[in-house]
Structures are given as structure tokens and as C-alpha cells.
Amino acid sequence: MPHVGESVVEGTIGKWLKQPGDRVERFDPLVEVVTDKVTMEVPSPVAGQLLRIIATEGETVPMGAAIAEVETDERATPAPAVQAAAASPTAPPAPVPPPPPATPATSTTPMSYLITNAQPPAAGPATVPVPAPVSETIADEERLAITPVRRMIAEAMVRSASQIPHAWSMVEVDINELVALRNRERHAFRQREGINLTYLPFALKAVAGALKDNPTLNASWGDDHIVLKRRINLGIAVAAPTGLVVPVIHDADRLSIAGLAHAIDDLAGRARSGALRLEDVQGGTFTVNNTGALGSSISGPIINHPQAGILTTEAVQQRPVVINDAIAIRWMMNLCLSFDHRINDGEESGAFLQSVKRRLEAVDGDTPIY
Incomplete structure (x- = not known):
């Protein structure tokens, strides 16, 4: 999860724009993330294949936590400023995913790149997957699902x-x-x-x-x-x-x-x-x-x-x-x-x-x- 400033400590996965097995190019929109400041389209920092989604839609995770795994031959470079779809007026500077640790020159096999900090994130509260919100009708009531934006x-x-x-x-x-x-x-x-x-x-x-x-x-x-x-x-x-x-x-x-x-x-x-x-x-x-x-x-x-x-x-x-x-x-x-x-x-x-x-x-x- 990319850092978007000191005042934002966590974000909610709104929607994955790519699925495991998909090819992604560097700077392609990868996932929508909802915070209390802004709804962002987070771009992929590398080109490669999306191997695994770690944080599911609806799940709230701390900034710096791994949310997906991408297999790539290239070294990560800073991504451009993300696009915002909603926000409050005091949002912090745009996130720039940092590069991963350098791959040794003698290596001949790809590295898997985790979309996270180069250093392991500080210990924080454990994240628990949250199922996507679903509306339901019970007897003579209708319960509307709370969207990530509505919750924020x-x-x-x-x-x-x-x-x-x-x-x-x-x-x-x-x-x-x-x-x-x-x-x-x-x-x-x-x-x-x-x-x-x-x-x-x-x-x-x-x-x-x-x-x-x-x-x-x-x-x-x-x-x-x-x-x-x-x-x-x-x-x-x-x-x-x-x-x-x-x-x-x-x-x-x-x-x-x-x-x-x-x-x-x-x-x-x-x-x-x-x-x-x-x-x-x-x-x-x-x-x-x-x-x-x-x-x-x-x-x-x-x-x-x-x-x-x-x-x-x-x-x-x-x-x-x-x-x-x-x-x-x-x-x-x-x-x-x-x-x-x-x-x-x-x-x-x-x-x-x-x-x-x-x-x-x-x-x-x-x-x-x-």
C-alpha cells in the first residue's frame, strides 16, 4: 500500500483493475484504493505479470503493507502522481512507490516484486480480509451495503x-x-x-x-x-x-x-x-x-x-x-x-x-x- 502522507495510516482496497495472470505495464492503473483523503488509482510501478492478490477488495490494510505480487525482470522506478476521484481538502502529497532492493548482477532469474516499501513495514494491527459489501433483504427490511467511500x-x-x-x-x-x-x-x-x-x-x-x-x-x-x-x-x-x-x-x-x-x-x-x-x-x-x-x-x-x-x-x-x-x-x-x-x-x-x-x-x- 503506497504511503500518501503522515496523516493517512491505512487504506481500503476498493477495486482491483487487474487480475492474477494479467500482464501489466509500468504505470498501468492497477488498483483503486480508498482513504479518508482520496480515492486513488494506484499505478503499477513495474511491468510484468500479476501473480497474486494479497489484499482483497473491501480489505483495510495499513500503509506500507504488501497488497499484491508481480513477477518482473525490471527494476521498479517511481510511479507518476496517482489520479484522485474523491477526497477531503487536506490530503497529503501524492504517493510514489519506492524501488525494491537491487537484484545482484549475477542473477539470471526474475525477482518477484512486492508492492510495498523497500524496507519491511513497521508492525501494525493484523489485517483481516473483509468480504465485498453485499446488499440483502431480510423480512420487510432492506440492508444496503456500505461502500468503502461511504464508510470513509x-x-x-x-x-x-x-x-x-x-x-x-x-x-x-x-x-x-x-x-x-x-x-x-x-x-x-x-x-x-x-x-x-x-x-x-x-x-x-x-x-x-x-x-x-x-x-x-x-x-x-x-x-x-x-x-x-x-x-x-x-x-x-x-x-x-x-x-x-x-x-x-x-x-x-x-x-x-x-x-x-x-x-x-x-x-x-x-x-x-x-x-x-x-x-x-x-x-x-x-x-x-x-x-x-x-x-x-x-x-x-x-x-x-x-x-x-x-x-x-x-x-x-x-x-x-x-x-x-x-x-x-x-x-x-x-x-x-x-x-x-x-x-x-x-x-x-x-x-x-x-x-x-x-x-x-x-x-x-x-x-x-x-
């Missing part, structure tokens, strides 16, 4: 909910002028750029600016210290076929609204098609989830561990509001924030929400898209 998502949610003391807050935002700007620009933007202009890039622009004003929301807990992140890397939650994916827009504060729209379209499209790269899910510092696209008006999101907060943008709706002692119909949107109460209190989280609110309500016909 569940474990990540439990870790966040159990390790981070969540607190929650919500504000209403009057986005009447934003709606008018977007309606005015959307058709021309589609013709120029080839993508839709949604409300999300406006929200991300406001969040990025608010994080600059409130840096303790762009942070993480370090037990005896708080880590303030210098870069603003926004994770965007995407519902992919295999489960929730959180690709990252790096340095989001440096992008225009049009630039953010392109980044969203690119990452969401590749997340849904399983074409994310490992670097696409690394380094997130704060997460935004557009739950309004699902029709939600209020939600209580779980923080993406180990970040300090997560914001949801809710459904854009017309509501009656009081303006200057008169009732008016305005386009409104709720912003919901879950935050780590170890790092921030109501004062800091409230200031952050008010900053996002002010920035969105300040959008008007003169706001630049580019």
Missing part, C-alpha cells in the same frame, strides 16, 4: 463531530441587487465563457474577503496553539456519484468572480466524473457548501476536520421584509455557519458572518465580474 465519509464525520465542539449561527442576507446583476449578466456570460454564472462565485468572493478580515476562521486547532493559515484555500462540497467530495480552490482570494466561476465549474465537473488530481483536494483552509441548490433554507453543517468552520449558502427566495417602515418583497438568502468553539466564540464568528453579509449586500450594478 462516515468515519470522517464521526471524527469531526467527536473531536470538534461545534457551535452554530445564521444570518439573513438581502441579495436583491446581486440577483439583478446576475440576471442582467448571465446570458452574456454564458456566451462569452461557456459556463453558467451562479450565485456561488459571488458567495466565495465574499467569504474570501471576510476570512482576510477574520483570520481565526481560516485556522485550525493545534492543542497548545492555534494555526492561522496564510493562504485562503476554499473547499467546495460537491455531490459526486461515489459520495461527498470537497475539491479546493487554492488562493481563492486572488480570483475574480469570473475566475471563481471557472474554478467551480472545472472542479465540480471533474469531481463528478472521477477525474480529480490529488493536488485538487489538498490544502483546504475553509469549506463552503451550497446547500441551497438542494432546496435547503437552513442547515447545520459538520466542520471539515481540522478546519475552524464551514459555511452554507442556502436557497435564494423572495420574502416580505421591512424596509424604512414599509413591507417590500426582496430576494433573500440565509448563511449558516458551524464553527469550532475552541478557536472562536460568538463575537468572532458573528463578525465573520456580518462581513460576508455586508459584502454580498454591497453587490450592485457596478460590481465587476472580471
Whole structure:
């Protein structure tokens, strides 16, 4: 099992892409591996014949453990960065399988190459083969099999909910002028750029600016210290076929609204098609989830561990509001924030929400898209 960083200690075999007896070329996709960071296609580090599968589909094994045996005449060389299909935004650097011990020059017979570390892996918990998940119907119940991705998502949610003391807050935002700007620009933007202009890039622009004003929301807990992140890397939650994916827009504060729209379209499209790269899910510092696209008006999101907060943008709706002692119909949107109460209190989280609110309500016909 290739190492993918210090924070990942084990992985689950999702699917073998080759079977015993198959010929494999170096860098051919060999196996899908699921971790709490990313679903990877692991390439073969050598060319040869797959002799034996050691770790079966559904089995969870520690990093560095042998998962297969390949017979080859060649010496292993580093494989390229793996492709990522799903992840959380703090994934570590791409794995590079190390070479095996050198074969003596006088040897005239192939060596079997184990896909593992050159040195024996450190002792860890014994691995027990796990049968592939199977759905079953019992009496008047149906039990759905838990896929490796679903299990990883569940474990990540439990870790966040159990390790981070969540607190929650919500504000209403009057986005009447934003709606008018977007309606005015959307058709021309589609013709120029080839993508839709949604409300999300406006929200991300406001969040990025608010994080600059409130840096303790762009942070993480370090037990005896708080880590303030210098870069603003926004994770965007995407519902992919295999489960929730959180690709990252790096340095989001440096992008225009049009630039953010392109980044969203690119990452969401590749997340849904399983074409994310490992670097696409690394380094997130704060997460935004557009739950309004699902029709939600209020939600209580779980923080993406180990970040300090997560914001949801809710459904854009017309509501009656009081303006200057008169009732008016305005386009409104709720912003919901879950935050780590170890790092921030109501004062800091409230200031952050008010900053996002002010920035969105300040959008008007003169706001630049580019």
C-alpha cells in the first residue's frame, strides 16, 4: 500500500483493475484504493505479470503493507502522481512507490516484486480480509451495503463531530441587487465563457474577503496553539456519484468572480466524473457548501476536520421584509455557519458572518465580474 502522507495510516482496497495472470505495464492503473483523503488509482510501478492478490477488495490494510505480487525482470522506478476521484481538502502529497532492493548482477532469474516499501513495514494491527459489501433483504427490511467511500465519509464525520465542539449561527442576507446583476449578466456570460454564472462565485468572493478580515476562521486547532493559515484555500462540497467530495480552490482570494466561476465549474465537473488530481483536494483552509441548490433554507453543517468552520449558502427566495417602515418583497438568502468553539466564540464568528453579509449586500450594478 503506497504511503500518501503522515496523516493517512491505512487504506481500503476498493477495486482491483487487474487480475492474477494479467500482464501489466509500468504505470498501468492497477488498483483503486480508498482513504479518508482520496480515492486513488494506484499505478503499477513495474511491468510484468500479476501473480497474486494479497489484499482483497473491501480489505483495510495499513500503509506500507504488501497488497499484491508481480513477477518482473525490471527494476521498479517511481510511479507518476496517482489520479484522485474523491477526497477531503487536506490530503497529503501524492504517493510514489519506492524501488525494491537491487537484484545482484549475477542473477539470471526474475525477482518477484512486492508492492510495498523497500524496507519491511513497521508492525501494525493484523489485517483481516473483509468480504465485498453485499446488499440483502431480510423480512420487510432492506440492508444496503456500505461502500468503502461511504464508510470513509462516515468515519470522517464521526471524527469531526467527536473531536470538534461545534457551535452554530445564521444570518439573513438581502441579495436583491446581486440577483439583478446576475440576471442582467448571465446570458452574456454564458456566451462569452461557456459556463453558467451562479450565485456561488459571488458567495466565495465574499467569504474570501471576510476570512482576510477574520483570520481565526481560516485556522485550525493545534492543542497548545492555534494555526492561522496564510493562504485562503476554499473547499467546495460537491455531490459526486461515489459520495461527498470537497475539491479546493487554492488562493481563492486572488480570483475574480469570473475566475471563481471557472474554478467551480472545472472542479465540480471533474469531481463528478472521477477525474480529480490529488493536488485538487489538498490544502483546504475553509469549506463552503451550497446547500441551497438542494432546496435547503437552513442547515447545520459538520466542520471539515481540522478546519475552524464551514459555511452554507442556502436557497435564494423572495420574502416580505421591512424596509424604512414599509413591507417590500426582496430576494433573500440565509448563511449558516458551524464553527469550532475552541478557536472562536460568538463575537468572532458573528463578525465573520456580518462581513460576508455586508459584502454580498454591497453587490450592485457596478460590481465587476472580471
